[in-house]
Amino acid sequence: MNRRQFLALSTTAIGAAGLSQCARRSPMASTAQRFVSQAGVLTADLVAQSSRLSLAGQPATLLSYNAQVPGPLLEIAPGDTLQLRFHNALSQPTNLHFHGLHIPPTGNADNVFRHVPPGETATYEFTLPIDHPAGLAWYHPHVHGVVAEQVFGGLAAPILVRGGLDELPEIKAAAEALLVLQDFALNRRGQIQPPSPMFQRWGRQGELITVNGQSQPRFRLPTGGLLRLRLLNASASRIYRLALNQHLLHLIATDGSPLAAPVALEELILAPGERAEVLIQGDRQPSEYALMNLPYDRGIMDMMGGMMGGDGMMGGRLAQPQAIAHIEYGDRVEPQPLPQQLLALDPLPQPSIKREFVLDHGIDHHTGAPFLINGRAFAPERVDTPVQLGSVEDWHIINRAGMDHPFHLHTNRFQVISRNGQPVTPLAWKDVVAIKAYEEVVIRVRFADYAGKTVYHCHILDHEDQGMMGIIEMQSV
Template sequence: MKRRQLLWGAIATTGSVLLARCATVLSPTPGRSRVVSQAGELVADLTAAETWQPLAGRQARLLSYSGQVPGPLLEMNAGDRVQLRLHNRLTQPTNLHFHGLHIPPTDQADNVFRVAASGETLNYAFDLSPDHPGGLFWYHPHHHGTVAEQVFGGLAGPLIVRGAIDQVPEIQAADEAVLVLQDFDLDRRGNRREPMPMFRRWGREGDLITVNGDRPPQLPLPQNGLLRLRLLNASASRIYRLRLQNHPWHLIGLDGGALAAPTEIDELILAPGERADLLVAGQRDPAAYDLVSLPYDRGIANMMHGMGHHPRGGDRNTAPQSLAILTYTETTTPTPLPTALLPVVAPGEPIRRREFVLDHGINQGQFFLINGRGFDHHRIDTRVQLGTVEDWHILNKAGMDHPFHLHTNGFQVLRRDGQPVADPVWKDTVNIPAYGSIDLRVAFADFPGVTVYHCHILDHEDQGMMGQIEMQPSA
């Protein structure tokens, strides 16, 4: 089988090298930089700053990491050591969250309570466990109160961990494309528009959707070969409903958690923060096939239109939009879809059940609430013991979707609206539709400390829909 080609960018950051399993790098978006671990260590510098950026054929004043939107692709192996420096050249405080990684929530790891003021630098250092799941993760700011503004401004970057899933022979042979989905709201001069208070309330959306800062990129699909699509929703609020027109595709992973076997799907719903890995087999008639974004109502349209408001961006999410074009290329050595991937390990039996209610109201000046309370950094809302498993019932009593994200530890979705989920997989973010519910089974392992869970409509997080959880060592 041929070696993998990674479709991301042609420029490697100084000091980085390609992982041994990867081959030449093709570039649907020229100028994308990539930092890859070397000899078991990834070392990188990221500078957060406001810069003029090329964006879908125009210039835009965005918030960028190291001068690009999205930020550099960070690529590492399970078991690697990671050392990053974040230089803050913004006018606001900022920091980093390593979304989906199972690493400590303390010290210089995934500690979202550490903040760099304007002009300061933060150092991050942590080790991935040798058995860390391979998958697509990402990094973005997490300073409470400014998260939506900074992510919506462009601050987001993909992060790949190579693990056991990458050793499956068919996946190892597949070409690979990382697609970061973002949306922006710009004026004619390319400046970011200031959202009205009502748009902040419901979750800001932009009318310009980009893929890797462009739209739509051309992706080669080898005849008889496999293309691995790795999708990241890095938007602040927008939920994507995706379809590969007139061509089958197979889901192989969600949020870094591998499925037991490839599963053919028709559509994919991707909420903010969610990721998906898919395989496309080049077994159709040679042609061009569109990856499109279809209309999705997360409740904002009904709520705002009923109040006489017509949100910019949100009310334009009605027509299919092409996000990428997959075009057949030369015939390659036939590579079939894998028949099996990795076993999905069950989390064990729960010791208790908790309920979390997501709702709207007013509490201490905050509008979005969990169990009737807005976020308070002085308060611990949930205490758990390491080494235990719990069942969480999360009820959305609001008339709009709320994607739920838990830091540090993953979970499996057992039921949606009371109906069992077939073949649960490990996730860290899950959408809860308006007036819906989910039941999660959460395993708390390895790392003590305080972290958070929250709605990943980032305006909702900033306005109160977040709680603190303390993971205590077992007695």
């Protein structure tokens, strides 16, 4: 099969099982834009703009890429070149960050220091390495100070890198659905509500949870077969705790990289920026089952100092389990087994350097910002962490605060070694690691290629905007 046929088949697969499933409920999804690479090149026009559109069946005024929320899917393969003409029709600077792609952090690639002023057009152009892992990534704005506002406004969109797991017979036979999770706080006119000071500190969060811009869409699971859910948490701050009634979630990939073998989970916790892929077996009574978001406390009680108590407005609402989508059994198919093995995954070699990153709350002496790494808030002119290309490092990330801080490193994925001194299994590639209140996590990362500066930060985007970010410079030896 040549690559063009493969891409065409891939598109058909997701069209049949994924996005078009939603279309039965909302016409919006049926017109959802998707850009697929052709002969190794993906060319697309993207416009960031304020748009009046339909969200969860209601009119809403959101920030969008090409007037859709979530934005257009980019579907590519290792070795592809992307040429994106990006126009900023917003009233403030913005840019594009390609979260999960291993591409240069400089020039007109994944450069978060490049800002596109209002009214201007910029070209993003880069080539994916031929050995790039296949999986789910995404793009969103990354201009320090307005990231939470723009992502919470709706600016987020998925990227599928095809190949890898897609080629395994058991996975190929599975139905496939892409689920982009977002949350919104809208007023009665359908406009985004600015966060209260408390929510700005905690991380803005909305009561309306959407999946692909819809309220509780349905996805079909073939009776006797497998459904592959590809999940992206594109929320600014919300941590999802997901469970499917009466079914296990068989985890097969984390943050766009496959595991060596499936891991059965009763619940899946997904912090902002994280992706996960799970297989669901259609071996229960054919019916409809709710995909639930269960209560998760990421430290609000600590922040509020118990002011409102567990029965307060916030505590009460947070405590409610909520259906966010439904899985309905479809036509019976030949029984499909779960794969026993996925793709080989090697542990990184022992590190030559160990570093510490202490996440805490306080006041930065220079900026007054309240969210700190190693006692300092983000400064755009300061390199916090110079590293040598070719090295392997262990990063000890120590959360001294009573609030979760999911940690994201740009450009290079890493392996999580331990939590509070306990080894972490299974071995997995990650680019966001959830760090709970008072937890200490060790990650191992190899800086193999791409010289230049980029960032690491908390993926509760209000925390990043208020200082919890540092600059890493990868230097050639």
